[in-house]
Amino acid sequence: MFDWLVWLVSWALILGGCLFIVAGGIGLVRMPDLFTRLHAASVTDTGGAIVLSLGLIVQAVFVFGSAMAAVKVLLILFFTLFTAPTASHALAKTALLSGQVPVGADGRPVLDSPETAARLARSRPDEDAR
Amino acid sequence: MSQLVGLYNYWVVIVLMMAGLYILIARYNLVKKMIGLGVFQTSIFYLYITMGKVDGGTAPILLEDAPDTVYSNPLPHVLILTAIVVGVATTAVALALTVRIHEAFGTIEEDEIKAIEAAEPEA
Amino acid sequence: MFAVATIALLVTMVLTLARALAGPTLFDRLLAVNSFGTKTVLLIAVYGFMTGRPDFLDIALVYALINFVGTVAVLKFFELDDLGSGVYQEDDY
Amino acid sequence: MIEHLVIGALLTFLVVIAIGIIVLRDLLAAVVLLGLYSLVAAGAFIVMDAVDVAFTEAAVGAGISTILFLGALSFTSHEQKPRGNDSIVAAVFVVITGALLIYGTLDMPHYGSAASPAQTHPELAVRFIERSAGEVGPPNLVTSVLGSYRGYDTLGETVVVFAAGIAVLSLLGLRRRGSPGNLPPEAPGSAPGLTPVPAPHDPAAETSGAIDPATGPRRYARQRHRVLQVVTKLIVPFVLLFALYVQFHGDYGPGGGFQAGVIFASAFILHGLIFGLQRTRQVMPPSVVRMLMAGGVLIYGGTGAVTMLLGGNLLDYDVLAHDPLHGQHWGLFAIELGVGVTVTGVMISLFYAFASRRSDDREPARDADGSTPTGATTGAGGTPRAGDASTPGA
Numbered sequence: 178m179f180d181w182l183v184w185l186v187s188w189a190l191i192l193g194g195c196l197f198i199v200a201g202g203i204g205l206v207r208m209p210d211l212f213t214r215l216h217a218a219s220v221t222d223t224g225g226a227i228v229l230s231l232g233l234i235v236q237a238v239f240v241f242g243s244a245m246a247a248v249k250v251l252l253i254l255f256f257t258l259f260t261a262p263t264a265s266h267a268l269a270k271t272a273l274l275s276g277q278v279p280v281g282a283d284g285r286p287v288l289d290s291p292e293t294a295a296r297l298a299r300s301r302p303d304e305d306a307r
Numbered sequence: 308m309s310q311l312v313g314l315y316n317y318w319v320v321i322v323l324m325m326a327g328l329y330i331l332i333a334r335y336n337l338v339k340k341m342i343g344l345g346v347f348q349t350s351i352f353y354l355y356i357t358m359g360k361v362d363g364g365t366a367p368i369l370l371e372d373a374p375d376t377v378y379s380n381p382l383p384h385v386l387i388l389t390a391i392v393v394g395v396a397t398t399a400v401a402l403a404l405t406v407r408i409h410e411a412f413g414t415i416e417e418d419e420i421k422a423i424e425a426a427e428p429e430a
Numbered sequence: 431m432f433a434v435a436t437i438a439l440l441v442t443m444v445l446t447l448a449r450a451l452a453g454p455t456l457f458d459r460l461l462a463v464n465s466f467g468t469k470t471v472l473l474i475a476v477y478g479f480m481t482g483r484p485d486f487l488d489i490a491l492v493y494a495l496i497n498f499v500g501t502v503a504v505l506k507f508f509e510l511d512d513l514g515s516g517v518y519q520e521d522d523y
Numbered sequence: 524m525i526e527h528l529v530i531g532a533l534l535t536f537l538v539v540i541a542i543g544i545i546v547l548r549d550l551l552a553a554v555v556l557l558g559l560y561s562l563v564a565a566g567a568f569i570v571m572d573a574v575d576v577a578f579t580e581a582a583v584g585a586g587i588s589t590i591l592f593l594g595a596l597s598f599t600s601h602e603q604k605p606r607g608n609d610s611i612v613a614a615v616f617v618v619i620t621g622a623l624l625i626y627g628t629l630d631m632p633h634y635g636s637a638a639s640p641a642q643t644h645p646e647l648a649v650r651f652i653e654r655s656a657g658e659v660g661p662p663n664l665v666t667s668v669l670g671s672y673r674g675y676d677t678l679g680e681t682v683v684v685f686a687a688g689i690a691v692l693s694l695l696g697l698r699r700r701g702s703p704g705n706l707p708p709e710a711p712g713s714a715p716g717l718t719p720v721p722a723p724h725d726p727a728a729e730t731s732g733a734i735d736p737a738t739g740p741r742r743y744a745r746q747r748h749r750v751l752q753v754v755t756k757l758i759v760p761f762v763l764l765f766a767l768y769v770q771f772h773g774d775y776g777p778g779g780g781f782q783a784g785v786i787f788a789s790a791f792i793l794h795g796l797i798f799g800l801q802r803t804r805q806v807m808p809p810s811v812v813r814m815l816m817a818g819g820v821l822i823y824g825g826t827g828a829v830t831m832l833l834g835g836n837l838l839d840y841d842v843l844a845h846d847p848l849h850g851q852h853w854g855l856f857a858i859e860l861g862v863g864v865t866v867t868g869v870m871i872s873l874f875y876a877f878a879s880r881r882s883d884d885r886e887p888a889r890d891a892d893g894s895t896p897t898g899a900t901t902g903a904g905g906t907p908r909a910g911d912a913s914t915p916g917a
Contacts, residue, residue, distance in 0.1 A: 191431055195438035198469070202442030205449050205465060211457050214449070218465040221442065229435065229472055236479055249487035250475060256491060256761075257468060260498035263754040264464050270748070271505045272457045312527060313633025318625055319534040325621040326541040333613035336603035338595055342553050345588065346541050349564050352580070353537075356573045361642055362635035365483060366572045367664040368776060369656060379572035380641055380648040381664035385673055388665065389680040391579045392781045392866060395588050396687030399873045402595035403694040406877075415599050433525045440532045447536055450559060451543045459552055463559045467585075470566050477529065477569065486574050486777060488769065489581065492786065493562070495762055496586040499793050500558050502751065506796050507593045508551070 187235040194229025201225060210280040211272055215265055222261035230254040273298035316357040323350035335417040337405045341398060348394050352387045359383035432480035439473045460504055467497030526570060533567040551593075551601050558589040574777040575665040578769075582785040587870055590792060594877025659851045661774035669779065670855040674838035677858070678823055681865050685820045688869035692813075695876040748797070755797040762790040770863050774852075780859040784866025792874045800878050812872045819865025826857040 197220055204217025230250050237246040276291030288294050323346060330343025359380035367381035405415055412420050443466060450462035474490040540560045547553045561584025568577035632639030642648055651668055659667035669677055766787040773779035795803035827837045835842035840854025 188431055191435050194472075195435050198442050198472070199438050201465070202445035205462065206445045211455060211461065214458065214461060218461055221465055222468045226468060226472060230475070233475055233479060237484060241479070241482075241484055243484060246479075246484035246487060249484075249491070253471060253475060253487060253490050253494060256494040256758075257471060259754055259758060260494055261464070261468055263750055264498055264501045265461075266750050267502060267505050267748060268457060268461055268464070271509055272455075274509065275457075277455065277457065309633070310629075313636075314628050314631065315531060316534065316634045317628040317631055319538060321621050321624045321628070322538055323541050324624070325617045326538075326545055328620070329613055329617045330545055332616065333610045334603060336550065338550055338592065338599060339553065339603050341595075342544060342550075342557050342592070345557055345584075346544060346560065349561065349580075349584070352576070353564065353567070356568055356571050356576060357634060358639065358641050359573065360571045360635050361637050364572055364635075364637075365481065366486065366574045366777075367652070368485075368574070369662040369664065371662075377637075378652050378664065381651055381668050382647055383641070384573045384576050384665045385668045387573070387576050388579050388669065388779075388781060389677060391576070391583050392785070393680050393683050393687075395583045395591070396684045396869060396873075398588060399591050399877075400687050400690045400694070402591055403691045403876070405595055406598050407694055409599050416604055436525060436529060440529065443532070443536065447539060450556065451539065453552070456549070456552055456555070459555050463555055463562075466559060467562055470562055473529075473566060474569055480525070486569070488777060489565075489569060489574060489578050491765065492578060492581050492782075493565075493585075495758070495765075495786070496582055496789065497562070498758075499586050499789050499796070500589045502793065502796055503590050503593055504551070504555060507597065 183235060183239040187232045187240075190228055190232030190235060194225050194227075194232055197221065197225035197228055209284070211277055212269060212279040215269055219262065219265055222265070223258060226254060226257050226261070270298050317354070320350050320354045320357065323347075323353070335419075337408065337415040337417065338402070340417075341401055341405070344401075345398065352391065355383040355387050432476050435476045436473065436480065439469050439476065443469050443473075456504075456508065460501060464497060464501045467493060467500075471497075529570050530567060533563055533570065536563045537567070548603055549601060550596055550603060554589060554592040554596065557592070558585045561585045561588070575663075575779065575782070578777050578782045579785070582782055582789065586789050587785060587792075587873070591873060591877060594874070597877075659855070660848050661852075661855065663774055663776060663779075665777075666773050666779050666855065666859070667851075670858050671838075671840065671851060674827075674854075674858065677862065678827065678838065681820055681823055681862050684869050685816055685865055688816050688872055691873055691876050751797055755793055759790050759794055762786065762793070766790065770859065773859060774855065780862030781866055784863040785870055787863070787867045788870030788874070791871050795874060795878065800875070804875070807871060809872065809875055812868050812875065815864050815868030816872060817868075819861045819863065819868060821861070822864060823858050823861030826854060826861065830854070 201217050201219075201221030201224070204220065205214050208214045208217050230253065233250045234247045237243050237250060273294045276294055278286040278288050278291055278294050281287045288297070327343045327345075327347025327350060330346065331340050334340060334343065359382065361377055361379045364377040364379040367378045367384065369378070370376050408420065409415050412423050414420060414423075446462050446466045446469065450459050450466065453459055471490045471493045474493065475484075475487055478484040478486050478490075537560060540556055540563065544553050544556050544560070547556065561580055565577045565580040565584065568574075568580060636642075651664055651672065655664055655667045655672075656662070659671045661667050766783045769778035769786055770780060770783035773783070791803055791807050794806065826840075830839050830842055831837055833842040838854070838858070840851045841847035843850035843853045
């Protein structure tokens, strides 16, 4: 009974993680511009990583019986959750600062000029409206 | 088919090696040459590691309770481990030389450097 | 189960690699490379479990770290064309 | 089966990336792809059981070497100039050489073959695997071969790394002026001379979006990357801790001095990238880094000298304790420490050398007499600056 439950949970988590990961990969190829691709990459880097790692932790604890492995997977998850979004953030900010303008669904830029993009990137969060 | 599976690694090593060699010969930019050298270098690492792998083997870190385990050959790993660190150190020296060349000649394109040297024959 | 995850990761790596090569801007490449790194981390973790020796997860940790350092370095370089000056220096620090 | 699939896929990625590197004209993109290439190669090393190598390749190839290339690129242009003619000759030559080499592989033992000469030589792999636990001790065979069986070789490699560090320092110049040891502690917030932007901080101008043509992109760069700063502050201690773990756990798992040294240096490099070289120099003064470079080699060589004084051969650790296995343990500990210290020192000093060279020109020099700098700023075109910074301490 218990084995069966562990099997089910870890399968579900790992498959779910795979789903996130592949979806992110497809998005990375198909999205129209850098900023939408960032969304797609985040699906893999955080969503996929969290779910897949949870599946691995279940496996590590109940199948391999190795608490050390579980702790290491947790550490990897912790690390990834810090670095991946930070890197995405820095990437988006630098792209805006260098004048990359986001493109809307109709294929036209949503900001009027690279200068606007740069200004947006340099404003504080509470001044975004300007 | 067994040739393909058994020798695929070597063939990839050779393709990578040749890619690095091509960059070294056909590109004049010194930094690009260093990148080609990096590609070449990593392909050599790959060759050694390929030769150390044993089918059904595991990483050469002894397991306590499994006396019959097959381990891959640790010797290539040792050679390559040190080679990687030495490789990056020598790459750094080459890049430093590139920087000095740029300071002396104002360019890192090999043919332009040669042209400048030809224009000023005295050392 | 781990085989399925491995294959899913490899497929995604192909897609990511396509983006890294296609560009078009440097940021796209950098995004793809960074994302590829995360996938490599996951692949190593999954592979460790698949081969039954999950004690090599340390390496995945290094990947996560180095990936971050590399991305930050390229971004900083792109912004400033330089590695040494205090670009990210906080003025009111 | 799945193993072969993973290997095959990763190898194919490598080939595709290599072709991308050939084709791309933008050097910055090529450097980014080279980092990716190392990352993929390291993944393949893991599948081929070379965990220690993968560890090193990941840390060195994707991290340090990318940063060194960026350091070199910051002096030069980002584009290689187009060339056409020689490519065909080169391509023909390369294809012929490759074809000959592939013909040569047809007689090679197949991948994974346990009967290949490399696997069956009685004094090499067989001996290491069967007898190392009794002769040297550590479960990680790579560590025992590296440190004990091939101790001379590793000593040589360490010295090569040290020599390369010295070579880069002598090429790019030891930086004496502005050494933080001579500086009064700076008041927080003042940071005089740290940035090339002459205007004082002005929040209104900062958010107004006005691009000052005089300062250009440098003005952008003064933006608050606060997220990066906070995350870096959080991460750096963990990285240092992890490096220590890799250093001292290397006997039992993947890791050792080389890897730990690179990871330790990465922490400082990350700090330097985010907070600026000046601040990192206060944390880790260049004089200390130079001492580390030499100190590691000294520890390694000193261990050899001690074994000789105790009546053994050079680097024969058996004599270090009453029990040979304990002696080996002490010896390995000492030389791994030496390797780690040297690699840390060299990697940090490489970063300093490449990152500080351009900043040198812009920063006001802090000579003892407080005089202003003589070095002129260089234009983006990179005019030759023969010798002005090569002898800074003279």
